Amino acid sequence: MRITALAGGIGGARFLRGLRHHVQRVTDDSVQRETDGTEITVIGNTGDDIWIHGLRVCPDLDTVMYTLGEGIDPERGWGRLDETFRAKEELTAYGVEPTWFGLGDRDIGTHLVRTTSLNAGYPLSRVTEALCERWQPGVHLVPMTDDRAETHVIVDDPDNPGTDIALHFQEWWIRYRASLPARRFVIVGIEEATPAPGVVDALRNADVIVFPPSNPIVSIGTILAVPGLADELRTAKAPVVGVSPIISGAPVRGMADACLRASGIETTAAAVAQHYGARSSGGLLDGWLVDTSDAASTPVIEEAGITARAVPLLMTDLDATAAMAAETLDLASRLRSTQ
Ligand code: FO1
Numbered sequence: 001m002r003i004t005a006l007a008g009g010i011g012g013a014r015f016l017r018g019l020r021h022h023v024q025r026v027t028d029d030s031v032q033r034e035t036d037g038t039e040i041t042v043i044g045n046t047g048d049d050i051w052i053h054g055l056r057v058c059p060d061l062d063t064v065m066y067t068l069g070e071g072i073d074p075e076r077g078w079g080r081l082d083e084t085f086r087a088k089e090e091l092t093a094y095g096v097e098p099t100w101f102g103l104g105d106r107d108i109g110t111h112l113v114r115t116t117s118l119n120a121g122y123p124l125s126r127v128t129e130a131l132c133e134r135w136q137p138g139v140h141l142v143p144m145t146d147d148r149a150e151t152h153v154i155v156d157d158p159d160n161p162g163t164d165i166a167l168h169f170q171e172w173w174i175r176y177r178a179s180l181p182a183r184r185f186v187i188v189g190i191e192e193a194t195p196a197p198g199v200v201d202a203l204r205n206a207d208v209i210v211f212p213p214s215n216p217i218v219s220i221g222t223i224l225a226v227p228g229l230a231d232e233l234r235t236a237k238a239p240v241v242g243v244s245p246i247i248s249g250a251p252v253r254g255m256a257d258a259c260l261r262a263s264g265i266e267t268t269a270a271a272v273a274q275h276y277g278a279r280s281s282g283g284l285l286d287g288w289l290v291d292t293s294d295a296a297s298t299p300v301i302e303e304a305g306i307t308a309r310a311v312p313l314l315m316t317d318l319d320a321t322a323a324m325a326a327e328t329l330d331l332a333s334r335l336r337s338t339q
Pocket of ligand 1: 174
């Protein structure tokens with residue numbers, strides 16, 4: 001079975017770890033022969049990518065790679081385990097900006113390899129493949145595009161109210177904790193971006209397509225903004241099942257509510273499903289998982305043409321996340337049998 005997931009950062013990576021665990025467990029038990037030889041392809045968001053001190057940093061790709069490669073700092077959810085920040089301290093001592101970006105010493109190793117390879121002319125997809133040789137994430141991690149497509153946030157200039165300025169997403173996210181109201185998001189370069197090798201194939205030939213609980217605007221939304229990819233979702237033969245990143249009206253982590261607000265979308269599980277829309281009416285979803293605390297919203301989601309199911313969605317540990325993945329695949333297989 002071929003599973004293709006569109007993933008952003010921390011929430012998406014945690015879900016994918018549960019998905020891989022579930023698939024491995026079921027295959028070992030050989031309970032469902034259908035998952036034998038299951039492959040997971042992850043299409044990673046690269047809109048968060050940034051040049052920092054001359055290094056190319058790919059936060060969402062690295063979060064997936066480190067999380068699945070067991071190299072992530074589990075508390076932060078980003079960056080490396082047992083990290084130090086001596087190089088960052090030195091840069092700060094020189095008065096070099098930005099000081100707000102947490103550049104870890106071990107993480108710099110990844111950025112040096114990536115930057116050297118990119119400068120040698122290798123595309124990001126090839127570089128990501130090479131980095132994954134070390135980390136063995138157990139999934140095929142592909143950037144959404146090899147082209148530059150960077151999310152910037154238009155905000156009211158804090159130093160000069162009344163004028164708009166564009167902040168790189170990372171500055172808005174890290175330095176300002178998404179506290180400056182975003183007027184809109186602009187993905188610089190997206191119009192010219194083309195899907196990275198393997199991305200279209202992973203959508204066309206998937207048996208299941210999954211939206212993990214990632215940020216619907218700046219992670220999954222950015223992947224879908226790559227020309228052609230939203231249409232690939234709409235026409236894919238596989239059922240598309242998503243997992244709500246919003247539980248009881250709030251994001252579990254991160255600041256997806258700030259992004260939803262900027263896009264005029266209510267911060268509820270149902271509103272996000274309606275934002276993606278039902279494939280039966282030209283949208284992107286066939287199924288949508290909401291947390292048990294949001295079970296009352298399943299009728300309105302069903303009315304939108306999306307099959308809804310209420311299950312526990314708190315990713316408290318690997319077993320909880322694996323159970324979410326099992327529910328996702330189960331809903332997909334029911335949808336496939338009714339297609
Ligand atoms: N997030 C923070 O809140 N503070 C940081 O200093 C920070 C540094 C950082 C460095 C490398 C990296 O791969 C991710 C980093 N993140 C940091 C997380 C990152 O901003 C977000 O995870 C994604 O961009 C949104 O999913």
